[in-house]
Amino acid sequence: xxxxxxxxxxxxxxxxxxxxxxxxxxxxxxxxxxxxxxxxxxxxxxxxxxxxxxxxxxxxxxxxxxxxxxxxxxxxxxxxxxxxxxxxxxxxxxxxxxxxxxxxxxxxxxxxxxxxxxxxxxxxxxxxxxxxxxxxxxxxxxxxxxxxxxxxxxxxxxxxxxxxxxxxxxxxxxx
Numbered sequence: 001x002x003x004x005x006x007x008x009x010x011x012x013x014x015x016x017x018x019x020x021x022x023x024x025x026x027x028x029x030x031x032x033x034x035x036x037x038x039x040x041x042x043x044x045x046x047x048x049x050x051x052x053x054x055x056x057x058x059x060x061x062x063x064x065x066x067x068x069x070x071x072x073x074x075x076x077x078x079x080x081x082x083x084x085x086x087x088x089x090x091x092x093x094x095x096x097x098x099x100x101x102x103x104x105x106x107x108x109x110x111x112x113x114x115x116x117x118x119x120x121x122x123x124x125x126x127x128x129x130x131x132x133x134x135x136x137x138x139x140x141x142x143x144x145x146x147x148x149x150x151x152x153x154x155x156x157x158x159x160x161x162x163x164x165x166x167x168x169x170x171x172x173x174x175x
Contacts, residue, residue: 003027018056018064022071025049029071032078040079047075061102065095070119077126086135089123093142096120100146104157113150117143 003024010017025046032042050072057064069092076085096116103109120143127135161170 018053018062018068021049021053021056022064022067025053025075026071029075032075037078043075043078047072047079050075060091060095061098062095063099066092066099066115066119068092069095073123082126082130086123086126086130086132089119089126090135090138090142093120093123093139097142097146100150106156110150113146116146119143120146 003020006020007017007024010020014020028042028046028049031037032040032046035042037043050068053064054068054072057068059065069088073085073089073092076082076088093116096112096119100109100112100116103112120139123139124136124143127133127139158170158174161167161173
């Protein structure tokens, strides 16, 4: 009820609208999972709300990207759109990479990378279940590359900027 009210009250250009959409979509998605949603009404509602949120997020660099694409992929899978589910899940993995790269400290970067591992494995399983070996390899490589980067990177953003030859940008970052 509150999620519906928030959506009704928020204008289309409200920067918080994607968050309201994800909240409402998550409610419908969980309801679909808990009830079995044989009529697929809840799956359709969740899918539409997640799609709108993804449209507002616009790219894998948006902070909300992973919170949109992973459950959207799941809704696609529940509705029988397996190819679209796999493609969507792979774009979600790219969002994990951005999430890890944009963390300001090493601990947060490691946490973001750890979180991506489960999604990479789930996506690879879907791909294997659907006889898409190439997709499975892509999913595992995205997950592996991110974990490897996080394991080897131990510098904060400011230090990385200095090493990259951007001392002025590093100063601005620190400020």
